Amino acid sequence: MGGRSWLVLVAAVAVLGGCGATGSGPGGDDLDRLRQQARDALTRYDKAVLDAGGAQGFVPVGELTGQLGDWEPANGDNNKQALLAGRVVAATALPATRLPRGKVVWENGRTQVVPLISPEEAFAQIAAAGAGDCSGCVPLEVTAARLTTVRILTTRGPAAAPAWEYTLNGTAVRLTRIAVAPSAAIVVTPPRWGPEYPHGGLAIESATGTTTSGRLAVAFTGAPDPGSRPCGVDYSAEAVESINAVVVIVIEHRHADGETCGDIGAPRTATVDLARPLGERAVLEVQQGMPVALTVTG
Known part of the structure; x- marks a missing residue:
């Protein structure tokens, strides 16, 4: 690893399609838990915005x-x-x-x-x-x-x-x-992480959209094949929103129940419709509620 590299101190565990597949998940109680997890993440992010003076400007992604x-x-x-x-x-x-x-x-x-x-x-x-x-x-x-x-x-x-x-x-x-002072940088404190503090869901890695559109494309690591093939998965997404941020929940639609599959991941994408245009809001992943890199295309 050469040149300028950023340290990753916490590795998000992507849920890859296939192993122990249970059909079209998450759903029901699992999806409700993810929605609550997303609301908790928005609460933490809203607090970080208030701590930085109430306006969003410099919001770093990853380690400082x-x-x-x-x-x-x-x-x-x-x-x-x-x-x-x-x-x-x-x-x-x-x-x-x-x-x-x-x-x-x-x-x-x-x-x-x-x-x-x-x-x-x-x-x-x-x-x-x-x-x-x-x-x-x-x-x-x-x-x-x-x-x-x-x-x-x-x-x-x-x-x-x-x-x-x-x-x-x-x-x-x-x-x-x-070197930016905390008063000018929005830095989110993630929840505790570990086996005793489980955080479900599939974490997105980046997002692409415009400030004037209500549609986002999100990228993540998922199953290599679509849901029409054995061990494949199709993906949809939904958003939980606040005035300051959007948390994206990725929903898996697996090929079949009970398939035994490998754990090889591949780049996948999904789109999500927001209740209103993105504007200056941040996009957060659902596992820990951390901001992801956003490419603004217009």
Whole structure:
């Protein structure tokens, strides 16, 4: 993995068609649970919008911590695990003073002036974002920071956003962290994840539409074949909506009951009709209620 890559700390588990098929699901109680899950996600998102001042502008998709370059073989496994666990330390004092302002620039020319956080604050966010146990890892030592710009996906397409870039002791890899202040970036806190906190549904990965249309096309990983073939699945979708966002639920229509199938996935799409045009609203996946990348075609 080379160049500028974004860390994925939580992997969504796609429900692939076929294994233990039960006909045309989800339905009944299962679909009601997904609708409630979607309403809960909208509540979390609405709160995130309020926390950011009530207006939607910069809504990043994915992790705010990035990595430039590849870990060297000699220390790569330790460094990778240390970063995932948030085991980073400052070898020297990082500046705590905030710069005045920066600018987010979208590929379509749209811009937004944003307040920035200091290198010290962004570094603390890298550590706080860590998860998992890596008590035996050697911590990563940050030796310096500089302001740069990184490309990040948002709910309005790719954008160049201000970020702090950190050099590390003993490696050529550098870390980045988006420098936009929380007051100007809508960041959603997902629900707890794990076997004891199940979140059903098939998570969409991206969406395509226009701000003036009530129809969205969504992309996800599903069964390779259509429902007319053994182990195949057809897909439809419905939306649960709020003033700030749309959660898309993908519904499976499987070929038959009781088929034993492989777990190979393939890119699939479905369309969903909204109650009103999308406007400036975000599109969320149903498993954790996180924003997905949106391509605005007009």
